Amino acid sequence: MVISRSGLVLGATAVMLTAVAVAGAGIHLSSQASFRESPKELIDEVWQVIHKSYVDGTFNQVDWTAVRTEYLNRNYTSDEQAYTAIREMLKKLDDPYTRFMNPEEFKNMQIDTSGELTGVGIQLTQDEKTKKLVVISPIEGSPAFTAGVQAQDIISEIDGRTTEGMDINEAVSLIRGPVGTKVNIKILRGDKPLDFNITRDRIEIHPVRSSKNPSSAGEIGYIRLNTFSANAAEEMREAINDLEKQNVAGYILDLRSNPGGLLYSSIEIARMWLNQGDIVSTVDRQGETDRQKANNRALTNKPLVVLVDGGSASASEILSGALQDNKRAVLVGTKTFGKGLVQSVRGVGNGSGLAVTIAKYFTPSGRDINHEGIQPDIKVELTEAQRDELRKDRTKVGTTDDPQYVKGLEILKGEIAKTKQGTQAQSK
CATH class of the missing domain: 2.30.42.10 (PDZ domain)
Incomplete structure (x- = not known):
């Protein structure tokens, strides 16, 4: 199965919207030209996809060939019976992120190209241990x-x-x-x-918003990234370039409550901050590693602080992990969510869908954050009252009424001062 880079998603999550899923990100679907004659063909198609690409070659210590025989030897009189059998079959993998969707469910998870979604806006996952x-x-x-x-x-x-x-x-x-x-x-x-x-x-959903904030160390560029959608990199590039033209002294990048999204989006954005160094490596079941690196095209080398919390997941962890491991940024906030899985999403049968975990990802230093998350360099917890205040009035986020931002600004001022001292020393 060939998956284009835009088909790779991270920490696959269901989103309570009628038009989008997988961490709020765009999904590239493999084209389908199959016309099934029986429910068994759909079951076998799903089995084949898992057999070829699932991240765990032991299939959770399950005899996957025997599973195929078991389910194809049954009789099915309807698609619904096949759907039930497929879900039963996939449960043997004990992986909540590898899942089957009937045509209605699959339609409901696809991105709405207009960017306007309908629902309540909850990104949801299933705990691998407690379910x-x-x-x-x-x-x-x-x-x-x-x-x-x-x-x-x-x-x-x-x-x-x-x-x-x-x-x-x-x-x-x-x-x-x-x-x-x-x-x-x-x-x-x-x-x-x-x-x-x-x-x-x-x-x-607007993935990026930015502003220029005053401080005693000079103007600060504040960029909030809400999701790694298909247009997030383009909006991030515009925000950085605009703030560079305004000659800001440093940046605060806010990834709090960003549940992730597209793999390539996180890589493109990391390259805007890093001139050199590794960004992320993905490892499939054959142990083949795809390592993504910076390409000497950073848009700025000015001091950077990144804000993270327990809602920063998947692509957010790739970006923050890369910046931390390369010592490009100081991370402030609380431990991130801990999602380190890469999935492909494709259509199967006549309109159904299948999300399959195909790889794990690691930060440049080799950290597997799937369960551990990323620890900030500077830990700053918010009280319940502080969280409520920021939720009720979003205009306070990224201001002096935001305790994590305040700490980030304090750290950034110190980094700006170090940079100025280094520049002065070089000029002597």
Whole structure:
């Protein structure tokens, strides 16, 4: 199976929207020209894709050939029976990110090219050990964000239905719905139960916003990146170039609550900050490593601080990990989410879809962050009251009313001072 670079996504997550999934990112789908004559052909097609490309060559210590025989020896009288069999088959891999979607579910996960989405705006994953449904991050400004849903929240009920044993696709189906309708979501935050009635709405995603902020060390370029979508790199390039023209002294890059997205987007953006050095390596089941490097085309070499938190996942961790390992930036905030898987998404059969984990990724120093996440250089926790204040008034994010930004600015001033001292020493 040939997957173009735009078909690679990270830390595959379901998004509670009718038009987008996989960490809010664009998805490239392999073209399909198959016309099935029986449900067994779909089952075999899914089996073949897993057999050829799944990241674990032992298939979770399962005899995958025997699995094929078992499921093809059954009789199926409908597509629905085949769908049930495929999901049962995939469960043997014990990988919540490798999943089958029927035509309706697959349609609901595809990107809306207009960038306008419909839903509540929750990025959701399934804990690999507990199987609980965990919020990676609500999309900034979405109904879920405004209601107070936070990264790491565990969804326990959806409209009165327990999520125990529920997969991501089923959760998506229950949470999504028409604009103006409501969904009730019960959440566990630690051991504290919370109840949210959220009204579905249209959501516009703008991946980058930037500003020039005054400080005693000079003007500071502040860039907030919300998601690694298909147009994120272009918007990031425009923001950096604009701030460079304004001669800012340094930068704060805000990746907090950024759930990730496209692999190539994170690589392109890393190259805007790094002149040299490794960015990320991906390793497939044959042990083949694809190593991505900087290409001497950085847009700026000015001091950089990166803000991260528990909602910074997948592509955010690639970018922040690359900048940290190459000593290009100081990371401020809290430990990131910990998602280190690469997936391909493709169509199968007549309109169904399959997401398959095909590789793991590592930071330049070889860190596997799939469970550990990335630790910031400077840890700054927000209190519950501080998080609520920033959520209620988004104009305070990236200002002196934002404690993590304030600490980041303090660190950045020190880095700017070091740079000036170095420049003065060289000129003598």
